[in-house]
Amino acid sequence: xxxxxxxxxxxxxxxxxxxxxxxxxxxxxxxxxxxxxxxxxxxxxxxxxxxxxxxxxxxxxxxxxxxxxxxxxxxxxxxxxxxxxxxxxxxxxxxxxxxxxxxxxxxxxxxxxxxxxxxxxxxxxxxxxxxxxxxxxxxxxxxxxxxxxxxxxxxxxxxxxxxxxxxxxxxxxxxxxxxxxxxxxxxxxxxxxxxxxxxxxxxxxxxxxxxxxxxxxxx
Numbered sequence: 001x002x003x004x005x006x007x008x009x010x011x012x013x014x015x016x017x018x019x020x021x022x023x024x025x026x027x028x029x030x031x032x033x034x035x036x037x038x039x040x041x042x043x044x045x046x047x048x049x050x051x052x053x054x055x056x057x058x059x060x061x062x063x064x065x066x067x068x069x070x071x072x073x074x075x076x077x078x079x080x081x082x083x084x085x086x087x088x089x090x091x092x093x094x095x096x097x098x099x100x101x102x103x104x105x106x107x108x109x110x111x112x113x114x115x116x117x118x119x120x121x122x123x124x125x126x127x128x129x130x131x132x133x134x135x136x137x138x139x140x141x142x143x144x145x146x147x148x149x150x151x152x153x154x155x156x157x158x159x160x161x162x163x164x165x166x167x168x169x170x171x172x173x174x175x176x177x178x179x180x181x182x183x184x185x186x187x188x189x190x191x192x193x194x195x196x197x198x199x200x201x202x203x204x205x206x207x208x209x210x211x212x213x214x215x216x217x218x219x
Contacts, residue, residue, distance in 0.1 A: 023074065023077070039058075077127075088134055
């Protein structure tokens with residue numbers, strides 16, 4: 001019989017589990033001074049010009065040093081990435097990986113316009129936004145004081161970041177995450193429903209080779 005901790009870990013869906021494990025491992029390596037944050041942040045000059053291609057990935061894995069803030073981000077990934085992977089993308093692992101890839105690519109493309117060396121928080125926030133839009137009727141309690149429906153959650157979190165952590169600069173990562181998440185939701189959910197798509201499907205289709213890679217059947 002599996003131990004409770006082992007069972008809890010194996011119950012986490014695989015894509016979310018890999019992301020959480022890699023993020024924690026990255027912070028541990030930084031804490032142990034095996035690597036430095038300067039080796040992990042993303043810039044096009046470093047990643048492409050200097051051929052440091054790992055930066056395309058590490059910018060989405062580093063959430064900061066071992067701290068309460070890291071635990072907070074891991075909670076958000078564990079909750080909202082897991083909810084998406086287990087519900088909206090149940091038995092569709094390739095589609096979920098493609099979602100993460102496209103959202104990450106969007107953030108990388110617009111990164112020269114921002115002063116954000118790490119895009120991990122924005123990617124996590126994009127998932128919060130996507131989940132909230134796909135679950136509009138779910139009611140939530142903020143700090144046990146205010147009850148809201150799920151679509152208002154991202155806006156409330158942006159407001160808290162803005163007010164409690166220092167204005168626009170503190171909230172820019174969340175705002176960019178909303179932009180990335182909304183782009184995906186618009187193309188995949190709103191477009192076929194509101195724009196009279198002839199196929200009834202979203203504009204984003206997972207390539208066949210990605211589906212084969214993850215053993216997902218064609219639909």
